[in-house]
Amino acid sequence: MYYYLRKFIAMFFTIIIVTLITFFSFEIIPGDPVLSKLGIDADEAQIASLRAELGLDMPIPVRYIKWVGNILKGDLGESVRFSLPVYDLIKTRLPVTFSLMIISILITLAVGIPLGILSAKYNNRIGGFFINFITQIFLAIPSFWVGIMLIMIFGVILKWFSPGGYVSWSENPAESIKSVILPSVAIALPNIAIVIRYLKNSVLEQMKKDYVRMAYSKGLNSFRVMKNHVIRNAVIPVITVLGMIISSVLAGSLIVEQVFTLPGIGRLLISAIGNRDLPLVEGMILYISFTVLFINFIIDILYKFIDPRIKYD
Amino acid sequence: MKKNFNLIFGLSVIIFLFVFMFISLFHTPYSPTEMNIRERMQPPSAEHIFGTDQFGRDILSRVMEGSQTAFFVGFVAVSIGLIFGTFLGAVSGYFGGITDEIIMRIMDAMLAFPVILFALMFVSVFGVGIKNTIIAIGIMSVPSFARITRSGYIQHKQFDYVKSAKAMGAGPLRIMFLHILPNVISPIIVAASMGFSTAVLSEAGLSYLGLGVLPPSPSWGRMLNESQIYISKAPWFAIIPGIFITLTVLGFNFFGDGLREYADNTEK
Numbered sequence: 390m391y392y393y394l395r396k397f398i399a400m401f402f403t404i405i406i407v408t409l410i411t412f413f414s415f416e417i418i419p420g421d422p423v424l425s426k427l428g429i430d431a432d433e434a435q436i437a438s439l440r441a442e443l444g445l446d447m448p449i450p451v452r453y454i455k456w457v458g459n460i461l462k463g464d465l466g467e468s469v470r471f472s473l474p475v476y477d478l479i480k481t482r483l484p485v486t487f488s489l490m491i492i493s494i495l496i497t498l499a500v501g502i503p504l505g506i507l508s509a510k511y512n513n514r515i516g517g518f519f520i521n522f523i524t525q526i527f528l529a530i531p532s533f534w535v536g537i538m539l540i541m542i543f544g545v546i547l548k549w550f551s552p553g554g555y556v557s558w559s560e561n562p563a564e565s566i567k568s569v570i571l572p573s574v575a576i577a578l579p580n581i582a583i584v585i586r587y588l589k590n591s592v593l594e595q596m597k598k599d600y601v602r603m604a605y606s607k608g609l610n611s612f613r614v615m616k617n618h619v620i621r622n623a624v625i626p627v628i629t630v631l632g633m634i635i636s637s638v639l640a641g642s643l644i645v646e647q648v649f650t651l652p653g654i655g656r657l658l659i660s661a662i663g664n665r666d667l668p669l670v671e672g673m674i675l676y677i678s679f680t681v682l683f684i685n686f687i688i689d690i691l692y693k694f695i696d697p698r699i700k701y702d
Numbered sequence: 703m704k705k706n707f708n709l710i711f712g713l714s715v716i717i718f719l720f721v722f723m724f725i726s727l728f729h730t731p732y733s734p735t736e737m738n739i740r741e742r743m744q745p746p747s748a749e750h751i752f753g754t755d756q757f758g759r760d761i762l763s764r765v766m767e768g769s770q771t772a773f774f775v776g777f778v779a780v781s782i783g784l785i786f787g788t789f790l791g792a793v794s795g796y797f798g799g800i801t802d803e804i805i806m807r808i809m810d811a812m813l814a815f816p817v818i819l820f821a822l823m824f825v826s827v828f829g830v831g832i833k834n835t836i837i838a839i840g841i842m843s844v845p846s847f848a849r850i851t852r853s854g855y856i857q858h859k860q861f862d863y864v865k866s867a868k869a870m871g872a873g874p875l876r877i878m879f880l881h882i883l884p885n886v887i888s889p890i891i892v893a894a895s896m897g898f899s900t901a902v903l904s905e906a907g908l909s910y911l912g913l914g915v916l917p918p919s920p921s922w923g924r925m926l927n928e929s930q931i932y933i934s935k936a937p938w939f940a941i942i943p944g945i946f947i948t949l950t951v952l953g954f955n956f957f958g959d960g961l962r963e964y965a966d967n968t969e970k
Contacts, residue, residue, distance in 0.1 A: 529952040
């Protein structure tokens with residue numbers, strides 16, 4: 390119980406920090422919006438009435454509380470450029486980013502877990518060297534450059550398909566997956582390396598434990614020791630990196646959407662910054678950071694649920 | 703040092719890139735900014751070993767000048783993270799209690815946040831440009847330094863040398879920075895090397911989005927952005943800057959890993 394409470398308090402505290410930073414960045418630092426709306430010719434009375442209407446005449450702590458209240462009601466503000474609620478704009482872009490993230494994570498786990506286990510098995514001089522080198526390269530390559538290279542290989546040289554653009558799932562499931570598979574690979578690459586490195590160390594750590602020697606002395610062969618004992622224990626800690634992977638996948642998709650011109654939240658955010666649509670940027674930053682925090686919280690809970698031995702810190 | 707492949711390889715790559723950057727301060731084969739339409743999009747040749755871009759500028763010269771940006775951003779951003787992170791980590795670890803709790807919760811909150819998201823928020827409020835790119839990346843590198851410094855201090859503050867310094871009447875600042883810091887410096891240097899990689903990657907990403915380093919400062923990330931529409935006509939233009947980004951990140955990651963191995967071995 391203590392564990393859940395601590396995790397919950399930590400998340401709550403983080404949310405407070407995030408909202409404070411966002412509030413000051415977008416509501417206080419950019420200055421008084423009244424003057425830019427009314428122009429310099431506006432008289433005192435006009436300025437005062439608009440300030441009162443927007444609630445700008447109140448002290449900053451009161452404004453912060455009212456602002457948080459609006460967010461809690463699900464109101465993330467309104468885009469200047471589109472004159473639409475921020476949440477509605479995000480909602481239309483969400484499926485693209487979401488499918489990109491899901492497929493990236495599936496690729497990461499499907500490739501990373503088997504390779505991580507194999508690399509623990511072949512951790513001899515040549516094998517270990519090779520695995521270290523390859524994973525280091527995966528970690529060093531910028532995902533957007535991988536994206537450009539994939540477009541070059543599959544689009545320009547092999548001409549398998551013209552990359553870019555998005556086909557929705559309801560339109561054509563096969564084409565839909567095809568339109569997100571290359572960007573997903575680009576995003577997954579560094580995360581695959583993280584899983585391999587982490588899992589390799591985790592398996593090697595478990596191999597030293599007494600229960601492994603016990604299993605061998607019962608006469609089990611190494612395949613069964615791995616399958617029934619080691620892997621079960623070694624995979625659990627991978628859940629802790631899952632939180633990191635999800636936020637890295639999200640960060641990756643913000644950039645990679647640009648490479649493949651996918652109409653996801655990344656492109657919406659970048660164009661909002663380009664258009665100086667600050668309310669839209671503000672709403673999106675809040676939305677994205679809340680999502681990241683919530684996912685991290687769920688993973689912490691899940692981790693304890695799967696392995697009750699975990700203690701806080 | 704013997705057989706520490708990571709350290710030797712990482713260091714060689716860093717030295718190579720540093721020399722490459724250093725030469726560019728005094729000499730590049732062509733002017734990195736001079737346009738020459740007659741020579742646009744030339745494939746790699748004896749005159750232009752990496753070819754030319756859409757304005758006929760020599761890519762080697764531009765990549766050389768881009769390395770200045772990468773090193774500058776990496777160095778300054780890591781310095782910001784190092785100074786503030788080490789200080790916060792030291793205070794947190796040495797004093798413990800409620801100070802520690804507050805600092806570390808803030809650091810955890812920052813760690814959960816993708817660097818690129820914070821940087822995007824930062825430039826949207828304060829404006830696009832190299833200065834804000836560096837500040838944003840620097841701020842986000844604080845927590846990794848703080849964490850690593852804190853754990854060193856927690857371990858070291860109970861050692862006898864600290865107790866004896868205390869008994870001799872040394873103040874907390876003196877103990878923290880003259881006595882303990884030299885003993886916990888190696889993991890901090892490792893973190894600095896890793897932080898350099900992160901900074902270079904983040905800058906490249908932001909500049910690729912057009913929200914990092916602005917013209918006329920050259921940047922590998924922005925070169926990739928410009929190259930993308932010409933990938934069928936001038937593939938080398940999209941390949942070369944990416945190789946340099948990868949190489950830089952690779953060098954600093956290997957160096958960091960090697961350093962950690964070296965420190966672990968000497969401690970034993």
